[in-house]
Structure formats: C-alpha cells, structure tokens
Amino acid sequence: MSADDTAGRRALPRGTVPAAVGAFLLTLAAMLPLYVYDRVAVLPAQGRFEMTMVADGAGYLDTSRWAWVDGVRIVRNTSVSAQAHGPDWSAWEMSVDTVAEGAMIDHWSRRAIVDRDTGRAVNCCGEHVNGDRAVRQAGLVFSWPPGVGEADHPFYDAEVRAAPVMEFQGTDEVAGLTVRRYTQEIPATQVPESAREVPAWLFTPGAEGTVTAGRWLELTRTYWVEPVSGTVVNAHEARLETLRPQNASGEAHLLYAELGLRENQIAGRAEQARVRSLLLRSLDSWAPWALGPAGGLLLVAGGAIALRDRSRDAGRDGRGGAEGAGAPADSDVTDGKRVPSA
Template sequence: MRRIVSFILLGLGVFAVALGLLLRFYAYPQLAKIPLDNESTSVAEGDGVTALVIRTVNGAPSPEIRRNLSLTSTTYVTGDLTQPEVEEGGDVAVYVEATKTTDDATGIVVDASVRALCIDRHTNEAVAPCEGQYIEAEQGQRVAADRSTIQQPGLSFKFPFGTEQRDYPFYDMSVRKPVNARFDGEETIQGVNTYRFVMDVPPTKIGDEEVPGSLIGRSDQPSVDTELYYQVKRTVWVEPETGIIVVGQEEGRQELLAQGQDPGEGTTVYEGLMRFNEATINDNVNKAEDNVSKLSLLTSWPVAMWVGGGILIVVGLGMLLAGNQRGGRYGTGPPLRRQPAGAAR
C-alpha cells in the first residue's frame, strides 16, 4: 500500500510541475497579448494653458496666441483588422490612433493627428514589415513609410506585459523618434501598484514655420521665418503585470524662434499641463485589476504548482525509498519451505 501511495504522490507532483511549466511558458505567451480588435478612449484635461489657436476670419486662417485656456484632448485607439499583417492568433496587431485637442470654451480644434502602426502583441513595440503605417500630423498631409521600415520605433499606447524596473524607449510623435522612459519609482494609485516612468525631452527643433510678424511681436514685418521648438516632461504610471498606463500627464512647451534667438528667448505658442481625467483613470484602474486577476492564473499559479509539485515528489520519493530500505532489511525473496520430517538431507 505504501508503494502505491508513493507512486500516486510522485505522479501528482510530476503533473503539477508539468502543468505549471505549460501555463507559464506556453499558455502565457499565447494569452498575454493585446487584442486585435481593440477599441479604447482616453481623455486628458488641462487648465490655464497657453496655446496657438487658428480662427477663420473673412474666410482666411488667422492665428492668435490665447492664454488661460481649458483644453480637452481625446485619444481614440482602434484595431485595424483589414491589414495584411493581422492574423487570428498571430503576434502582430495594427492600431490606429486619432487624437484631437479642443478649446472647451469655443470648441476650436487646437491640435489633431492620426497615425497607424504595427505592434508586437506582447511587447507592444512597433514592428515591420508594416504595409499601412503612416503619420498625419496635419490634415491632408499623410506621411507613409516603406513597409520594411519601422516608422515609429519603440513602445506606443502601453508598456509590455511584465514591465520591469528599467528604462524603455517610448515613441514621441512630436520629435518623431523614441525617447527614454526612465524608471522613477513605485506608487500606489487607487489600490493598484504602479511603476512610474518619466520622459524628459529638452528643447528640440521640430519644424520650420512662416508666421505673421504680428504673432511674434514684429508687426512691421508681414511674415517671418521661424523655427518651432518643443520640450516636454511626460510622466506615466504603469501597472506592471499588464503594462496598462493607468495615469498619464504631460507638461509641455513650444515656442517660435526668430533668427538670432535661442531656446527660451522666443514666443511661446503652447505651455501647459495635461493629465488624464478621473473617468479615464478609473476606467484604467478597472481594466488593470480585471486583467491582473486573469493573468494571475498564468503567473502566480505556476509558482504554486512548482512548489507544491516539488513537495509531492520529495514526499513520494521519501516514502518509496523508505519502503525499499525496510524491504531489504527483512528480505524480499520467496519464503523458505520447511522440509517434512524424515526428508533426505
């Protein structure tokens, strides 16, 4: 009976260890993926913002700098299932992001952009080949790229599953390249543990603009050639198991520099802080908590199975060895037959 029990314990232990390995190293990579048909919305708000607003006067655009604005920036992210890279059960998703920032008081659009890219469904980094990738920072001026080139390298939208306490490259739409997302500590938000990452972009030229002289204090000149400079401090709070950005905020500044001016000496055309509103943060917290509970089956349970299975194997082997030792002490061969009296010797 002891041998039967020991073999049962060994079998259960081996099964638990094997199932843990299967969950962690096969099921987890297959299931810890962003959806192909994603649909999400995030809203950021800011008060006391300075921004360049383009009004229409007598049928012509008329730019002016306004201060103390309340802005709302809405970002929609959807999955494009029509692209050739998208396959059911595959590792690549194609996402389209549309962002629009408006002045709350007037409804005037202050900024808008659309982009599309292919991303790895687990790491969330941009990948190639990608047939339909593009950036449209100004209406009607879409910039595409060769399908074999990664147009928007680095992370976008979220961080990878199993985010680590290290730096990551995160794509910045304004400078058109990845910037360093520096790990900056841990913080609990509404009961959810998050990793805080900070992205600092120093004053960087992002374009050339011909503007009315009156816009930059040179009313004697009908137009002036300027350089547009951008800087930002972007902070995101990321739930590490899922990579979901729970909270995001940007403190940015843009200025126009005329000839002979250095950064900090030009005309400010944007300055302010934008942060996810409470509804977006609450939604992200709920999504993070829901997905963490689902992923725990693939991350926490395997560890418990390995520990429990290891204990069962050790106990089973111990019982089996103890039984063998006991059998060796008393003999395991066939019983001796007693010879009948008078038998020949």
C-alpha cells in the first residue's frame, strides 16, 4: 500500500464526531419547536369519531300521538367523518341523531370545512346544514386549537345557525387532567326552517284544526378542554326545545334533557388528550431544553479535544526540529570528530 493511500485513509481528527453530533442536536433543538411542532399541532386531516351524550329522566313530545313522555333516557349521537381537503383544510361530514326509547325523534346533517390550524369553519366547498347551502358557518366546529390561551371563542351551533361565544369560566380537573371550562349560552331562539303544522289544541285547549308552529331552542353548552392538545375531554348540554305558533301566543314543550358525555368516552378522550399533550410538550419545550444543552456540551467538548490534539502535535513538531538542529547539514560526524562534507 502506497503512502498516498495510507494518508487518504487517515482517521478523522479526534473531536470531530462529538462536535458533529453536538451540531446536529443543536439544529434539532431549534427545529422541533420552530418547524416540527407547527406541523404536528394541527387537527388530523382525516379520521372518524363519535360523541355520544346521554340524559336520564328526560322528557319529549311524542309527535306520533302528540303526547308528552316523561322520565325516559334520551341518547344524542354525533358522528363525524373527516377527509383531507387540500394541505390545510379538512372536510367534515357530520350527522346528529337523537333517540328516545329506541325511536328516532330528531336527525340532521352538516358539512363543514375546517381549518386544521385554527379549528374554525371555512366558507367553502359545499358546506351546508341539512342541505341548506346558503349557510355561512363560522367559529370553532368542535376542537380547540392546541396551545391556545385563556380566551373566549365563537362556537358554531348548526341548529340556530349562529356562533355565540364560548366563554372561558375557569379550570377544573377531569380524569386526572387539568382542563379549561367553557360555557355557551343560547337564549330561546327559533330554529330556521323548522315551521310545521301541529294540532292547535297544543296551545289552546279545546281548539280544533292545526296551526303553523316553529321549533325554538334554549341551550346551555359546557365543554371541558385540555389546553395543550385542544381536545374536548367532557361535554354537557342542558336543552329545552319548544313549539311556538307563528301568529299566536303560547308554547308547548318539545324536549327537555340534561345531556352528558358517557363515562367511557370521558376516559377515552382524556387518555387521547394526555398522550397528545405529552407529544406536543416534548416538541415545544422538553426535547429542545434537553437537546440544546447536550448539543452545546458536545460541540464544546469536540472543539476542546481538537485544540488539545493540535497543540500536542505542534509540540512534537517543535521538539523534532530542535533535535535536528544539533548537526549542521553540511558536515558529517565520524568517531566523535567533525569531518567537513565533500
């Protein structure tokens, strides 16, 4: 093997590897919160989930025989199917079924285009509520944006087709998580396109025939949100629905229910929030704070090792030069006597 080959395969200077690893860790510490976090802390582009709320001791108007039924269990199930809609949005197909004693008492559907970064509705691409494509949805659709501060947020209610504010009420603990409580108050509001013919005697005893009445909704909605991930961990709704005649006074109760999220769903959503919160905290603070100092130490150590080896090599070169200087280049030494060179 030639000398050139040996030189070409000479090992890297000591300190190169720790310095390179240190530089990589410092770069990673900067990229995690500034680049990776922003791409992870968004709503999923696609997926399916359900939210099932139950009310015991509720009551509703059985419109098949126009009789009030009390003390029943009412189940309200919200089903969501999300598909990616471009790089930044997601299209949510939502349906809501309300069931009492196995009988369907209400159903409606909705399509919302959701900004994955803010969690808010975007006016685009076939959005509708129950087939009404003239609606312009606004505010949060369901989830909160990750890492958002303690602020109020407009939250779209598809039934009244408006986005009253969800007000921040304080902090609570749910399933071992510290969460924020938000409440939305909707005063009695007529539901658009809900007019129907109903028996007149509902409002005036003994009256005959039918009258046109609309459905009115009064609602208090409370969500408990894990703030780091923006996950809704628990939910509660106090609903009062009534029928009111269009051209007369009076009202008839249509539904009353205190709806709450099922216990198994609370536990499942809390675990989901816990895992996602851990991931986001790691990307935003824990990992950078660990990787940054470690990378800095390795970079300094690698530089120190390289400087020490360079100083040592320089000292060796100096000693070699001093030893060679004892014999002049133009003379030879034989038997202890200096003989001039030819």
